[in-house]
Amino acid sequence: MKIGLALGGGGARGIAHLGVWLRLRELGVPVHCVSGTSIGAIAGAVIAAGRVDAALKWCIEPDWKKLPKLVFRTKFSSKGLTSGTQVEKLLSELIGTRDFAGLEMPFAAVATDLASGEAVVMRDGGLVSAVRASISIPGVFRPVERQGRILVDGQLVAPVPVAACRALGADKVIAVDINPPNSSSDIKPFARLNVIDVLTNTFTILNCELTRRMFMEEKPDLVVQPAVGKVQSLDFRHAERLVEIGRKAVAEDAIERLLAIAL
Numbered sequence: 001m002k003i004g005l006a007l008g009g010g011g012a013r014g015i016a017h018l019g020v021w022l023r024l025r026e027l028g029v030p031v032h033c034v035s036g037t038s039i040g041a042i043a044g045a046v047i048a049a050g051r052v053d054a055a056l057k058w059c060i061e062p063d064w065k066k067l068p069k070l071v072f073r074t075k076f077s078s079k080g081l082t083s084g085t086q087v088e089k090l091l092s093e094l095i096g097t098r099d100f101a102g103l104e105m106p107f108a109a110v111a112t113d114l115a116s117g118e119a120v121v122m123r124d125g126g127l128v129s130a131v132r133a134s135i136s137i138p139g140v141f142r143p144v145e146r147q148g149r150i151l152v153d154g155q156l157v158a159p160v161p162v163a164a165c166r167a168l169g170a171d172k173v174i175a176v177d178i179n180p181p182n183s184s185s186d187i188k189p190f191a192r193l194n195v196i197d198v199l200t201n202t203f204t205i206l207n208c209e210l211t212r213r214m215f216m217e218e219k220p221d222l223v224v225q226p227a228v229g230k231v232q233s234l235d236f237r238h239a240e241r242l243v244e245i246g247r248k249a250v251a252e253d254a255i256e257r258l259l260a261i262a263l
Helices: 011-026 039-048 052-059 066-072 085-095 127-134 162-167 195-218 236-249 252-262
Strands: 003-007 031-037 107-113 119-122 144-146 149-153 172-176 222-224
Touching: 003 011, 003 039, 003 162, 011 031, 011 039, 011 052, 011 172, 011 236, 031 039, 031 162, 039 052, 039 085, 039 107, 039 127, 052 085, 052 236, 085 127, 107 127, 107 162, 119 127, 119 162, 127 144, 127 149, 162 172, 162 195, 172 252, 222 252
Parallel strands: 003 031, 003 172, 031 107, 172 222
Antiparallel strands: 107 119, 107 149, 144 149
8 A cells, every 4th residue: 555645835835845744754654655736846856856854954044045046036037037047956956866767756746738727747757847847836937848838837727736646656645735724814914915915815815725626526535734824935934933834734643544544
């Protein structure tokens, strides 16, 4: 019986995915494969590459401002606010391998085909370009052209990629949802709102509803929902706290029930 981990999108909140993984490792949960959408694709690739400890070290370094600089310090593109060149360098650094073949366990990154609206599950070939496609927020990052398709953020069609995880061979799926209900409720007062706040909270609301409907259809065997509601999706200042939030979200009794079924 194989257990898979499906990691959802949600910007900075996705650092909590690493905390969930750490707790599962501590509890001796044998994860055989991982799938990810958007920030979940980054976390999933890091996990599949066996680079979690190195990524955690990078995340909690005091100079947290370097992440926005790496993401946005690049030339503007006619297809997005940024071409994404710098973030590709960051991905190479974090993941440590540029090809799916170099991973330690099966992994899938999910993106959205901008023409057809279909979910595109990437399991082989260039790893960095696959993850880069999965995180390509429309209008922010330039879309990625891969194998004849124009790809953008996977959250549009698969906010938590349960089906992709099952396709990797998982018999039981642990889904990590970092946009749980009411996670956008901690919005700023009207006088302090800006366009980024409006857009990110709108995206979170849509993501919550799509995830709810998807879970009704795909039905993961266990849903982990880290309490990340007060952390905004573009706020990378709380990396260390997010890791701990992820750890605390894993209920030991729920894991025991899952293992009793799976093993």
